Amino acid sequence: MLIAPYQHPLAFIAPLETELDPPATRATVPQSEARHETPAQPQPVALRLRNVEKRFGDNRVLRGIDLDLEAGQFLAIVGKSGCGKSTLLRLLTGLDTPTDGHIGFLDGDGREMTSNARIVFQEPRLLPWFDAADNVAVGLGPTTSKVVARQLAEAALGDVQLAEKAGEWPSKLSGGQRQRVSLARALVSRPGLLALDEPLGALDALTRISMQKLLSRVWRELGATAVLVTHDVAEAVHLADRVIVLEEGRITLDLPVPQPHPRRHGDPELAKLEGRLLAAILGEA
Amino acid sequence: MTTFETFAGTPKTAIQKRPVRLPSLSRDAVLPYLLPALLVVVWQVGSATGWISDRIMPSPTAVLRAFWETASSGALANDIAVSGARALAGLLVGGSIGFLLGLANGVSKLSEQLTDTTLQMLRTIPHLALIPLVILWFGIGEEAKLFLTSLGVLFPIYLNTYHGVRNVDRDLLEMGRIYGMSGWTLFRKVIFPGALPSIFVGLRYGLGIMWLTLIVSESIAASSGIGHMANNAREFMMTDVVVLALLIYAGLGKLADVVARALERRALAWNPVYQTQKEV
Numbered sequence: 034m035l036i037a038p039y040q041h042p043l044a045f046i047a048p049l050e051t052e053l054d055p056p057a058t059r060a061t062v063p064q065s066e067a068r069h070e071t072p073a074q075p076q077p078v079a080l081r082l083r084n085v086e087k088r089f090g091d092n093r094v095l096r097g098i099d100l101d102l103e104a105g106q107f108l109a110i111v112g113k114s115g116c117g118k119s120t121l122l123r124l125l126t127g128l129d130t131p132t133d134g135h136i137g138f139l140d141g142d143g144r145e146m147t148s149n150a151r152i153v154f155q156e157p158r159l160l161p162w163f164d165a166a167d168n169v170a171v172g173l174g175p176t177t178s179k180v181v182a183r184q185l186a187e188a189a190l191g192d193v194q195l196a197e198k199a200g201e202w203p204s205k206l207s208g209g210q211r212q213r214v215s216l217a218r219a220l221v222s223r224p225g226l227l228a229l230d231e232p233l234g235a236l237d238a239l240t241r242i243s244m245q246k247l248l249s250r251v252w253r254e255l256g257a258t259a260v261l262v263t264h265d266v267a268e269a270v271h272l273a274d275r276v277i278v279l280e281e282g283r284i285t286l287d288l289p290v291p292q293p294h295p296r297r298h299g300d301p302e303l304a305k306l307e308g309r310l311l312a313a314i315l316g317e318a
Numbered sequence: 319m320t321t322f323e324t325f326a327g328t329p330k331t332a333i334q335k336r337p338v339r340l341p342s343l344s345r346d347a348v349l350p351y352l353l354p355a356l357l358v359v360v361w362q363v364g365s366a367t368g369w370i371s372d373r374i375m376p377s378p379t380a381v382l383r384a385f386w387e388t389a390s391s392g393a394l395a396n397d398i399a400v401s402g403a404r405a406l407a408g409l410l411v412g413g414s415i416g417f418l419l420g421l422a423n424g425v426s427k428l429s430e431q432l433t434d435t436t437l438q439m440l441r442t443i444p445h446l447a448l449i450p451l452v453i454l455w456f457g458i459g460e461e462a463k464l465f466l467t468s469l470g471v472l473f474p475i476y477l478n479t480y481h482g483v484r485n486v487d488r489d490l491l492e493m494g495r496i497y498g499m500s501g502w503t504l505f506r507k508v509i510f511p512g513a514l515p516s517i518f519v520g521l522r523y524g525l526g527i528m529w530l531t532l533i534v535s536e537s538i539a540a541s542s543g544i545g546h547m548a549n550n551a552r553e554f555m556m557t558d559v560v561v562l563a564l565l566i567y568a569g570l571g572k573l574a575d576v577v578a579r580a581l582e583r584r585a586l587a588w589n590p591v592y593q594t595q596k597e598v
Contacts, residue, residue, distance in 0.1 A: 128496060151497075158493040162511040162588040171507070174498040204590045218497075 077104040077258045078148070078225035079139040080125060086133035087120055087282075094120045096282040098134070102275075104141065104225075107252060107259045109273035111266055111310065116279045118262045119230060125260055126150035126228040138226070150226040151219035155234045157211035159203040165214045166190060166199040172218035189221035190214070192251060209240035213247065220255060227252065229261040233268065242298060245271055249295055266314070270307045271296055278313050286313045376558035381565065384558035393547070398566065401543040404460070405532050405570075408467025413524060415468070416475035417517070424483025425509065437476060445469045446534055458539030463532065470531035471524040478520025482513030515589065518582045525574045533567060544570075 080102040087095040094117045102108050110118045123129040124136055127148035138148045151172065159168045169186035170177070177185070187199050193213040203211055212232060219227060229248070233241045249272055252259050263269050269276045270290055278286040288310060292302055358378050364370040365377030372380070388394035419437065423430040445466060456462040486509050494508045536545020544563050551559035586592045 126496075154489070154493065156489060158489050160490060160508065160511070162514075163507075171494075171497050171499075175503045202588045202593075204588065204593070 076141045076225055077256055078146070078150075079104040079258065080226075081137040081139060082134070084134040085124065085131045085136060087117070087124060087129070088132045094282055095124070095131070098284060100277070100284065102258060102260075104139075104258055105256055106275060107261070107273045109261045109263060109269035109276045110279055111263055111269045111276060111314065112279035113314065114264070117282045118279050121279065122228055122230055122260060122262045126152050126226070128152070148226060149224050150228050151222060151224040152228040152230060153216055153219045153232040155231040157203070157215040159211055159214055161203050164200050164202060165195065165206065168203065168214055169217045169221050172221040174222065185221055186217070189217040192220060192254070193217045193247060209236055209244060212236060212244065216248070216251065220251060223255065225257055227255065227257045227259040229259065231263055233265075234263070241268070246295070248272060253294055266307050266310045270303045270310065271298065276310060278310065286310070373555070373557065376561055380558040381561050384556070384562045388547070388559065388562070397542060397544050397547045398570070401532060401536065401545070402570070404463050404467065404543065405528050407464055408532065409471050409524065409528050411464065412468030412471030413475050413521070416472040416520070416524070417479050420476045420479025421483060424480045424513070425505070437473070441473045441477075445531065449535070449538060453539065462539065463535045466535045467528055467531045470527040474523040474527060475517070475520040478516045478523070479513060482516025483509055485516065486512035515586055518578065518586070522575060522578045525578060526571070529567060529571050529574070
């Protein structure tokens with residue numbers, strides 16, 4: 034209700050502003066599902082890749098990738114270093130164009146649209162001269178007015194449970210907190226596609242687990258399509274609806290993970306899938 | 319940072335609460351000035367006992383007297399104002415040219431190719447070596463001093479701005495572009511703040527050169543200013559005024575540095591280096 038008078042294009046985020054309950058209670062499922070169903074929610078993007086190739090000189094990094102990803106799905110791409118997974122992510126976010134083949138970003142009616150992906154990098158890449166909230170506001174782009182941007186940014190920080198750190202310099206935050214700010218920066222514009230480039234790779238094991246929980250919840254609340262690149266098979270299985278294994282630029286395994294969200298660490302079914310994936314990745318080595 | 323407040327203004331109760339920290343704080347305030355104070359004392363004693371001749375070095379009290387005389391006649395304030403205005407004008411002109419060139423060459427490959435080699439060649443010419451030429455061009459008027467000071471300030475600021483812009487974190491630049499920044503926004507939010515620490519190094523270095531150039535050009539040809547005051551005093555063998563002029567230069571130089579540091583601390587408050595550093 035605070036931002037309603039501005040009639041801002043992002044005014045659909047108004048429900049965020051009216052939630053005055055403390056961050057901890059935001060995690061509860063009913064509330065997130067309520068947000069999931071708001072009609073103003075941005076449309077998740079579906080992806081269609083046909084015979085996608087990427088070459089750098091003579092080096093064929095990706096060869097003949099065919100992939101269909103439903104809107105709202107969580108896809109994890111795993112593979113060894115240098116298998117082309119980060120390149121594939123860059124193509125999916127529209128940061129790079131394929132040498133050959135076609136990538137389609139489809140809206141709800143199956144029409145092609147331009148990618149509105151947001152990316153979370155392995156390093157937080159926060160601007161050290163901006164406080165946490167202003168860093169998050171970067172995710173809104175330069176067209177949003179300052180006051181609105183600050184409000185939306187603080188709300189997004191609340192979503193990652195960092196509301197109280199809004200005015201803090203990045204240098205004063207811990208590694209996990211910085212990565213949460215960077216996640217809030219990606220979320221604040223409510224993108225249709227969330228790209229995660231090993232976002233938890235630099236964190237310690239315990240921070241990693243709590244960040245996985247956070248990522249899973251935030252993704253469900255956002256309702257966006259998500260693509261995660263990781264070399265941690267357990268993480269892929271815990272978060273994703275579907276895991277693909279990439280080997281020398283080709284998809285060698287496409288494994289659905291049917292377990293419902295939210296998932297528990299240590300679920301035996303997930304452990305089985307994890308075993309299969311590991312065997313697929315390491316077996317051919 | 320808060321040294322002085324604590325030293326002078328803390329009520330006794332507060333001192334008693336923190337008996338361990340106080341000695342180190344006051345020590346920090348006193349230590350930097352210990353050596354200058356000791357020098358003055360030795361100097362005064364030396365002069366009073368006749369160990370240092372008055373013609374070589376006047377006593378501190380003589381310098382103080384000279385200060386009082388020139389200050390009360392208003393000549394000193396006038397000379398300081400004239401010199402200060404010259405220094406500032408040179409800094410402004412040279413600094414902005416250096417800053418703009420540094421930015422342009424840091425951001426644009428074309429601009430760098432066009433001008434960097436030329437600038438690097440010009441930089442190696444000692445700018446004070448241009449004095450004969452400058453006098454031929456401009457005579458001994460204000461233009462000559464402005465030209466020399468600007469030229470002296472230009473290069474350190476150019477080099478450090480250029481270096482700062484070129485060394486802005488590539489990852490942050492990529493992030494900025496991915497998040498839709500371009501042109502002015504990218505400059506304002508990423509490039510300029512990223513280059514600022516380096517620009518400040520250039521500024522402080524430039525300030526030093528600014529005073530140096532001004533002193534030299536004022537002693538060669540001027541009818542006002544501190545340099546003229548010193549040169550004039552030399553002709554009348556007034557060593558006390560000459561020494562006074564030197565001390566004033568030292569004071570002005572320190573003042574400029576203090577202002578630059580304060581600006582730096584304010585502008586770079588985000589930087590962990592400036593969050594813990596004490597004033598030295």
